[in-house]
Amino acid sequence: MRNVSGFYLGGFGLGESIEERSALxxxxxxxxxxxxxRFVSRLGLPEEVLQGVAAGIDLFxxxxxxxxxxxxxxxxxxxxxxxxxxxxxxxxxxxxxTKINLHATIYRKDTSPIVDKCSCYTCQNHTRAxxxxxxxVHEMLAQILLEIHNTHHYLGFFxxxxxxxxxxxxxxxxxxxxxxxxxxxxxxxxxx
Ligand SMILES: [Zn+2]
Numbered sequence: 001m002r003n004v005s006g007f008y009l010g011g012f013g014l015g016e017s018i019e020e021r022s023a024l025x026x027x028x029x030x031x032x033x034x035x036x037x038r039f040v041s042r043l044g045l046p047e048e049v050l051q052g053v054a055a056g057i058d059l060f061x062x063x064x065x066x067x068x069x070x071x072x073x074x075x076x077x078x079x080x081x082x083x084x085x086x087x088x089x090x091x092x093x094x095x096x097x098t099k100i101n102l103h104a105t106i107y108r109k110d111t112s113p114i115v116d117k118c119s120c121y122t123c124q125n126h127t128r129a130x131x132x133x134x135x136x137v138h139e140m141l142a143q144i145l146l147e148i149h150n151t152h153h154y155l156g157f158f159x160x161x162x163x164x165x166x167x168x169x170x171x172x173x174x175x176x177x178x179x180x181x182x183x184x185x186x187x188x189x190x191x192x
Contacts, residue, residue, distance in 0.1 A: 006037030009057070013042030018051065025055035032056075046077075046098060046157065047181065050174045053161055065154055069146045072103040072135050074114045075153040079160050081176050082169055098181065102146070107132040120152035121145075 009028055016024060029038055037058045043049065044062020052060060068075070077098045100107075102114075113123035114131070122131075122145040134142035164173035 004036070006039060006059075007032055009038060009040040010042075012040055013044075013048070018047070022051060022055060025052065025057065029056040047178065049157075050161070050177060053165070053170065054174060065147065065150045068099065069143055069150050072101050072142070072146070073099045073150075074102055074131075074146055075099050075150050075157075076115055077157075077177075077180075079153070079156045081160060081173055082164060082167070102128060102131045102142075103135050104132075114149050115153065118149065118153065120149045122149040122152075 009025075012021065012025070025040075032038060038056060039059040039061075040052055040057045041061045043052050043057075043060060044064030049060055075098060100114075107128040110128040110132070112128055113126070114128060115123055118124075126145060131142060131145060133139075134145070161170070161173065164170045
């Protein structure tokens with residue numbers, strides 16, 4: 001085999017079902033050398049990232065944050081998934097476990113940051129109400145501020161995954177994330 005730095009896996013995220021995908025990913029990653037980086041594209045949703053990591057993927061590229069931001073969504077799921085009691089995870093956010101839509105009228109007078117204690121520039125300086133206003137008047141700054149938060153939050157998600165892997169608690173991490181997500185999806189979800 002040629003001495004390459006890593007392997008790029010294409011052809012995923014093209015309509016295969018979630019159930020099929022694990023078997024397909026594993027079929028590929030099982031025969032790749034452990035020490036070389038595996039990079040997959042088109043898998044960007046949190047569930048897809050967790051599925052990829054479980055199959056031994058190291059790197060992802062995706063347009064998830066871009067599309068999320070375009071729709072006026074902000075990521076709000078707790079990042080300390082292993083540290084919190086499962087019930088706290090479920091109570092923690094409104095309408096959908098992972099995100100809120102700041103276009104919604106309920107944020108018009110909401111003077112809290114997108115995520116309490118988030119250290120990103122947007123949460124440190126602006127409120128949900130301000131972002132709701134910017135979105136409603138189609139001000140370009142809305143996308144910029146939202147993308148800052150979403151990128152920051154998603155990088156935090158990847159950091160949590162790495163921490164869980166180092167503590168050998170990745171399966172627990174994945175289970176808890178999927179479980180809280182599933183509970184929310186079975187409830188009424190106005191903005192997903
Ligand atoms: Zn933030």
